Amino acid sequence: MIDPNSDGAIDPNSDRARHRQIADWLRARIANGELAPGAKLDSEKYLSQQNGVARSTVREAIATLRAEGLVETRRPKGTFVREKQPEELVDLKGGSVVRTRMPSPEERRKHDVTRGVPVLVVERAGKSKLYVGDRTALRVR
Amino acid sequence: MIDPNSDGAIDPNSDRARHRQIADWLRARIANGELAPGAKLDSEKYLSQQNGVARSTVREAIATLRAEGLVETRRPKGTFVREKQPEELVDLKGGSVVRTRMPSPEERRKHDVTRGVPVLVVERAGKSKLYVGDRTALRVR
Protein backbone atom coordinates (compact mmCIF):
# COMPACT_ATOMS: atom_id res chain seq x y z
CA MET A 1 0.00 0.00 0.00
CA ILE A 2 1.24 3.39 -0.86
CA ASP A 3 0.82 6.30 1.45
CA PRO A 4 -0.28 9.22 -0.66
CA ASN A 5 2.11 12.09 -0.18
CA SER A 6 4.59 10.20 1.91
CA ASP A 7 6.93 11.74 -0.65
CA GLY A 8 4.69 14.71 -1.13
CA ALA A 9 4.96 16.05 -4.63
CA ILE A 10 1.49 17.51 -4.50
CA ASP A 11 0.24 20.47 -2.53
CA PRO A 12 -3.55 20.21 -2.71
CA ASN A 13 -3.88 23.83 -1.67
CA SER A 14 -1.75 25.09 -4.49
CA ASP A 15 -3.35 26.77 -7.47
CA ARG A 16 -0.75 25.17 -9.66
CA ALA A 17 -2.12 22.34 -11.75
CA ARG A 18 -1.38 18.90 -10.39
CA HIS A 19 0.28 17.65 -13.54
CA ARG A 20 2.55 20.71 -13.45
CA GLN A 21 3.43 20.09 -9.83
CA ILE A 22 4.37 16.53 -10.65
CA ALA A 23 6.37 17.64 -13.67
CA ASP A 24 8.17 20.22 -11.51
CA TRP A 25 8.92 17.60 -8.91
CA LEU A 26 10.31 15.08 -11.39
CA ARG A 27 12.27 17.80 -13.18
CA ALA A 28 13.83 18.85 -9.89
CA ARG A 29 14.75 15.28 -9.04
CA ILE A 30 16.42 14.96 -12.42
CA ALA A 31 18.22 18.27 -12.02
CA ASN A 32 19.66 17.44 -8.62
CA GLY A 33 20.82 14.01 -9.72
CA GLU A 34 18.45 11.99 -7.59
CA LEU A 35 17.21 10.67 -10.90
CA ALA A 36 20.45 10.21 -12.79
CA PRO A 37 20.79 9.74 -16.54
CA GLY A 38 19.61 6.25 -17.44
CA ALA A 39 17.53 5.89 -14.28
CA LYS A 40 14.04 4.53 -14.58
CA LEU A 41 11.20 6.63 -13.29
CA ASP A 42 8.59 4.96 -11.13
CA SER A 43 5.73 3.54 -13.16
CA GLU A 44 2.78 5.73 -14.02
CA LYS A 45 0.59 3.63 -11.81
CA TYR A 46 2.94 3.92 -8.86
CA LEU A 47 3.36 7.66 -9.30
CA SER A 48 -0.38 8.15 -9.54
CA GLN A 49 -1.03 6.22 -6.34
CA GLN A 50 1.90 7.80 -4.54
CA ASN A 51 0.62 11.25 -5.32
CA GLY A 52 -3.05 10.51 -5.11
CA VAL A 53 -3.86 11.53 -8.67
CA ALA A 54 -5.21 9.79 -11.73
CA ARG A 55 -2.81 8.00 -14.00
CA SER A 56 -3.74 10.38 -16.82
CA THR A 57 -2.49 13.26 -14.70
CA VAL A 58 0.87 11.58 -14.31
CA ARG A 59 0.95 10.85 -18.03
CA GLU A 60 0.51 14.50 -18.81
CA ALA A 61 3.40 15.41 -16.54
CA ILE A 62 5.63 12.85 -18.21
CA ALA A 63 4.57 14.03 -21.66
CA THR A 64 5.80 17.48 -20.67
CA LEU A 65 9.21 16.14 -19.68
CA ARG A 66 9.36 14.17 -22.88
CA ALA A 67 8.74 17.29 -24.95
CA GLU A 68 11.53 18.97 -23.02
CA GLY A 69 13.88 16.18 -23.97
CA LEU A 70 14.48 15.21 -20.36
CA VAL A 71 13.07 11.70 -20.47
CA GLU A 72 12.33 9.04 -23.00
CA THR A 73 9.71 6.33 -22.80
CA ARG A 74 10.38 2.81 -23.97
CA ARG A 75 7.24 0.79 -24.11
CA PRO A 76 6.52 -1.16 -22.08
CA LYS A 77 9.78 -0.92 -20.20
CA GLY A 78 9.13 2.40 -18.60
CA THR A 79 10.27 5.98 -18.74
CA PHE A 80 13.96 6.78 -18.34
CA VAL A 81 16.06 9.85 -17.79
CA ARG A 82 17.79 10.55 -21.06
CA GLU A 83 21.50 10.02 -21.23
CA LYS A 84 23.94 12.31 -22.93
CA GLN A 85 24.83 11.00 -26.35
CA PRO A 86 28.30 10.72 -27.85
CA GLU A 87 28.79 14.05 -29.53
CA GLU A 88 30.16 14.57 -32.99
CA LEU A 89 32.01 17.82 -33.52
CA VAL A 90 31.37 19.27 -36.97
CA ASP A 91 33.36 22.14 -38.44
CA LEU A 92 31.38 24.98 -39.92
CA LYS A 93 32.62 26.44 -43.19
CA GLY A 94 32.52 30.10 -44.06
CA GLY A 95 29.24 31.26 -45.47
CA SER A 96 27.22 28.77 -43.46
CA VAL A 97 23.97 29.74 -41.77
CA VAL A 98 22.72 27.72 -38.80
CA ARG A 99 19.15 27.38 -37.63
CA THR A 100 17.29 25.05 -35.30
CA ARG A 101 13.79 23.61 -35.20
CA MET A 102 11.92 20.48 -34.23
CA PRO A 103 12.14 17.69 -36.79
CA SER A 104 9.16 16.43 -38.74
CA PRO A 105 7.96 12.90 -38.02
CA GLU A 106 9.66 11.68 -41.21
CA GLU A 107 12.93 13.28 -40.19
CA ARG A 108 12.57 11.75 -36.75
CA ARG A 109 12.22 8.32 -38.25
CA LYS A 110 14.91 8.76 -40.88
CA HIS A 111 17.54 10.04 -38.48
CA ASP A 112 16.32 8.13 -35.43
CA VAL A 113 15.63 11.21 -33.36
CA THR A 114 14.11 10.89 -29.92
CA ARG A 115 11.06 12.98 -29.13
CA GLY A 116 11.98 16.29 -27.60
CA VAL A 117 15.25 16.54 -29.47
CA PRO A 118 15.62 19.41 -31.96
CA VAL A 119 17.77 19.41 -35.09
CA LEU A 120 20.38 21.80 -36.42
CA VAL A 121 19.98 22.91 -40.01
CA VAL A 122 23.13 24.15 -41.69
CA GLU A 123 22.62 25.96 -44.96
CA ARG A 124 25.41 26.78 -47.34
CA ALA A 125 25.55 27.45 -51.06
CA GLY A 126 21.88 26.70 -51.48
CA LYS A 127 22.14 23.28 -49.88
CA SER A 128 21.16 22.37 -46.35
CA LYS A 129 22.25 19.60 -44.06
CA LEU A 130 20.54 18.24 -41.00
CA TYR A 131 22.20 17.34 -37.73
CA VAL A 132 20.58 15.74 -34.73
CA GLY A 133 20.86 18.20 -31.88
CA ASP A 134 21.47 15.53 -29.33
CA ARG A 135 24.60 14.14 -30.90
CA THR A 136 26.06 17.12 -32.68
CA ALA A 137 28.02 20.24 -31.85
CA LEU A 138 29.03 22.72 -34.51
CA ARG A 139 32.40 24.43 -34.25
CA VAL A 140 33.73 27.57 -35.88
CA ARG A 141 37.44 27.27 -36.45
CA MET B 1 -25.05 19.29 -37.11
CA ILE B 2 -21.79 17.89 -38.23
CA ASP B 3 -21.54 14.93 -40.49
CA PRO B 4 -18.78 12.75 -39.13
CA ASN B 5 -16.21 12.18 -41.82
CA SER B 6 -17.67 14.53 -44.33
CA ASP B 7 -14.10 15.70 -44.38
CA GLY B 8 -12.80 12.29 -43.48
CA ALA B 9 -9.60 12.54 -41.51
CA ILE B 10 -10.21 9.20 -39.88
CA ASP B 11 -10.06 5.77 -41.41
CA PRO B 12 -11.74 3.50 -38.84
CA ASN B 13 -10.18 0.46 -40.46
CA SER B 14 -6.67 1.72 -40.09
CA ASP B 15 -4.69 0.41 -37.19
CA ARG B 16 -2.96 3.77 -36.94
CA ALA B 17 -3.99 5.50 -33.77
CA ARG B 18 -6.78 7.99 -34.22
CA HIS B 19 -4.95 10.87 -32.63
CA ARG B 20 -2.05 10.21 -35.00
CA GLN B 21 -4.36 10.17 -38.00
CA ILE B 22 -5.77 13.52 -36.95
CA ALA B 23 -2.30 14.92 -36.35
CA ASP B 24 -1.22 13.69 -39.79
CA TRP B 25 -4.25 15.28 -41.37
CA LEU B 26 -3.76 18.66 -39.70
CA ARG B 27 -0.03 18.55 -40.44
CA ALA B 28 -0.75 17.92 -44.09
CA ARG B 29 -3.23 20.78 -44.24
CA ILE B 30 -0.60 23.05 -42.74
CA ALA B 31 2.08 21.81 -45.12
CA ASN B 32 0.00 22.37 -48.24
CA GLY B 33 -1.05 25.84 -47.17
CA GLU B 34 -4.71 25.09 -46.63
CA LEU B 35 -4.01 26.15 -43.08
CA ALA B 36 -1.74 29.12 -43.61
CA PRO B 37 0.45 30.73 -40.96
CA GLY B 38 -1.76 32.66 -38.55
CA ALA B 39 -4.86 30.66 -39.44
CA LYS B 40 -7.06 29.40 -36.64
CA LEU B 41 -7.72 25.71 -36.40
CA ASP B 42 -11.25 24.55 -35.82
CA SER B 43 -12.11 24.22 -32.16
CA GLU B 44 -11.39 20.98 -30.35
CA LYS B 45 -15.08 20.39 -29.97
CA TYR B 46 -15.75 20.90 -33.66
CA LEU B 47 -12.87 18.68 -34.69
CA SER B 48 -13.95 15.93 -32.34
CA GLN B 49 -17.51 15.94 -33.68
CA GLN B 50 -16.38 16.26 -37.26
CA ASN B 51 -14.17 13.23 -36.91
CA GLY B 52 -16.33 11.23 -34.56
CA VAL B 53 -13.76 11.02 -31.77
CA ALA B 54 -13.53 12.21 -28.21
CA ARG B 55 -12.26 15.68 -27.53
CA SER B 56 -9.34 14.22 -25.60
CA THR B 57 -8.26 12.42 -28.75
CA VAL B 58 -8.19 15.70 -30.66
CA ARG B 59 -6.30 17.32 -27.81
CA GLU B 60 -3.60 14.71 -28.02
CA ALA B 61 -3.21 15.32 -31.75
CA ILE B 62 -2.90 19.06 -31.19
CA ALA B 63 -0.41 18.53 -28.37
CA THR B 64 1.74 16.65 -30.86
CA LEU B 65 1.68 19.54 -33.32
CA ARG B 66 2.47 21.95 -30.52
CA ALA B 67 5.54 19.93 -29.53
CA GLU B 68 6.61 20.03 -33.17
CA GLY B 69 6.38 23.79 -33.14
CA LEU B 70 3.73 23.85 -35.84
CA VAL B 71 0.91 25.42 -33.86
CA GLU B 72 0.45 27.53 -30.80
CA THR B 73 -2.54 27.66 -28.51
CA ARG B 74 -3.85 30.88 -27.05
CA ARG B 75 -6.44 30.28 -24.41
CA PRO B 76 -9.32 30.68 -24.83
CA LYS B 77 -8.90 32.04 -28.34
CA GLY B 78 -7.99 28.80 -30.00
CA THR B 79 -5.08 27.10 -31.70
CA PHE B 80 -3.26 28.85 -34.52
CA VAL B 81 -0.70 27.92 -37.13
CA ARG B 82 2.55 29.48 -36.06
CA GLU B 83 3.90 32.32 -38.10
CA LYS B 84 7.50 32.78 -39.06
CA GLN B 85 9.19 35.25 -36.76
CA PRO B 86 11.45 38.12 -37.78
CA GLU B 87 14.88 36.59 -37.84
CA GLU B 88 17.98 38.10 -36.34
CA LEU B 89 21.22 37.19 -38.04
CA VAL B 90 24.04 36.72 -35.56
CA ASP B 91 27.68 36.43 -36.56
CA LEU B 92 29.62 33.55 -35.06
CA LYS B 93 33.13 34.26 -33.89
CA GLY B 94 36.03 31.88 -34.25
CA GLY B 95 36.23 29.31 -31.49
CA SER B 96 32.50 29.19 -30.98
CA VAL B 97 30.69 25.92 -30.43
CA VAL B 98 26.98 25.68 -31.22
CA ARG B 99 24.49 23.26 -29.72
CA THR B 100 20.72 23.02 -29.58
CA ARG B 101 18.22 21.74 -27.06
CA MET B 102 14.77 22.44 -25.69
CA PRO B 103 14.65 25.27 -23.18
CA SER B 104 13.77 24.76 -19.53
CA PRO B 105 10.50 26.25 -18.30
CA GLU B 106 12.44 29.12 -16.70
CA GLU B 107 14.23 29.84 -19.95
CA ARG B 108 10.94 29.69 -21.80
CA ARG B 109 9.48 32.31 -19.50
CA LYS B 110 12.55 34.49 -19.40
CA HIS B 111 13.03 34.63 -23.14
CA ASP B 112 9.37 34.31 -24.06
CA VAL B 113 9.79 31.10 -25.99
CA THR B 114 6.78 29.35 -27.45
CA ARG B 115 6.32 25.68 -26.70
CA GLY B 116 7.92 23.50 -29.35
CA VAL B 117 10.66 26.01 -30.11
CA PRO B 118 14.26 24.95 -29.35
CA VAL B 119 17.12 27.24 -28.45
CA LEU B 120 20.63 27.65 -29.78
CA VAL B 121 23.44 27.63 -27.25
CA VAL B 122 26.64 29.29 -28.37
CA GLU B 123 29.64 28.62 -26.19
CA ARG B 124 32.86 30.55 -26.45
CA ALA B 125 35.70 31.21 -24.07
CA GLY B 126 33.90 29.46 -21.24
CA LYS B 127 30.80 31.59 -21.55
CA SER B 128 27.57 30.59 -23.24
CA LYS B 129 24.78 32.59 -24.80
CA LEU B 130 21.25 31.57 -25.54
CA TYR B 131 19.34 32.35 -28.70
CA VAL B 132 15.72 31.55 -29.40
CA GLY B 133 15.65 29.17 -32.35
CA ASP B 134 12.58 30.71 -33.81
CA ARG B 135 13.99 34.18 -34.24
CA THR B 136 17.68 33.57 -34.71
CA ALA B 137 20.02 32.40 -37.42
CA LEU B 138 23.75 32.09 -36.86
CA ARG B 139 26.12 32.99 -39.65
CA VAL B 140 29.77 32.10 -40.22
CA ARG B 141 31.50 34.90 -42.02
Next chain:
DNA sequence: TCCCATTTGTGCGTATGTATC
Protein backbone atom coordinates in the same frame (compact mmCIF):
# COMPACT_ATOMS: atom_id res chain seq x y z
C1' DT C 1 -21.63 45.61 -13.94
C1' DC C 2 -23.31 41.43 -15.14
C1' DC C 3 -24.44 37.50 -17.76
C1' DC C 4 -23.60 34.42 -21.39
C1' DA C 5 -21.39 31.76 -25.07
C1' DT C 6 -17.18 29.93 -26.61
C1' DT C 7 -12.87 27.62 -26.07
C1' DT C 8 -9.07 25.68 -23.90
C1' DG C 9 -7.31 23.69 -19.29
C1' DT C 10 -7.59 20.38 -15.62
C1' DG C 11 -8.82 16.11 -13.60
C1' DC C 12 -11.18 12.01 -12.87
C1' DG C 13 -12.66 7.07 -13.86
C1' DT C 14 -12.94 3.23 -16.92
C1' DA C 15 -11.86 -0.03 -20.39
C1' DT C 16 -9.11 -2.27 -23.70
C1' DG C 17 -4.94 -2.97 -26.63
C1' DT C 18 -0.01 -4.06 -27.12
C1' DA C 19 4.68 -5.17 -26.06
C1' DT C 20 8.03 -7.32 -22.99
C1' DC C 21 9.65 -10.46 -19.66
Next chain:
DNA sequence: GGATACATACGCACAAATGGG
Protein backbone atom coordinates in the same frame (compact mmCIF):
# COMPACT_ATOMS: atom_id res chain seq x y z
C1' DG D 1 0.07 -18.07 -19.64
C1' DG D 2 0.57 -14.47 -16.46
C1' DA D 3 2.35 -10.05 -14.72
C1' DT D 4 3.75 -5.55 -15.72
C1' DA D 5 3.61 -1.12 -17.93
C1' DC D 6 2.77 2.03 -21.44
C1' DA D 7 -0.75 3.42 -25.37
C1' DT D 8 -5.20 4.46 -26.96
C1' DA D 9 -9.79 6.03 -26.40
C1' DC D 10 -14.04 7.40 -24.42
C1' DG D 11 -17.00 10.14 -21.42
C1' DC D 12 -17.88 13.42 -17.91
C1' DA D 13 -17.55 17.57 -15.14
C1' DC D 14 -15.99 21.84 -13.83
C1' DA D 15 -12.53 25.84 -14.01
C1' DA D 16 -10.69 29.88 -16.23
C1' DA D 17 -10.07 33.37 -19.74
C1' DT D 18 -11.97 36.21 -23.24
C1' DG D 19 -15.31 38.75 -25.76
C1' DG D 20 -20.13 40.26 -26.87
C1' DG D 21 -24.48 42.02 -25.55
